[in-house]
Amino acid sequence: MSKEYGKGNFLSRLDIFIKSGFKSRNEFCAKVGVSLSTVNGYFSRKSNPNYEFIEKFLDVYPPEDLLWLVKGIRKNSTVGEDEVYYGNEDPYSTFQRALQNVIAHEVKKDK
DSSP: OEEEOOOSOHHHHHHHHHHHHOSSHHHHHHHHTOOHHHHHHHHTTSSOOOHHHHHHHHHHSOHHHHHHHHHOEEESOOOOTTOOOOSSOOHHHHHHHHHHHHHHHHHHHHO
16 A cells, blocks of 8 residues: 655655655665765755665665655555654654654544
């Protein structure tokens, strides 16, 4: 079952992805393996994400996250919005749960 989430465009979702799981764009770039100037070029609209970015992103994150970034679609996300996480968790898993909470909240608002 596919559900549509994530208003906005790729850049707004990429911004959410970075801000939710990383201290900076530079930290995100280091994890994915792309240069900061590449990602900054996306935000300044001087360039668009290319195959190399997609390939490197998929080396680190599951295809579902790329689908959300590109199309705003999340498949089979079911996490309650009341969950709270504490401690020193991996930034990605913290981001993933936070994103699922936001998505669950948006779905409830749309009903």
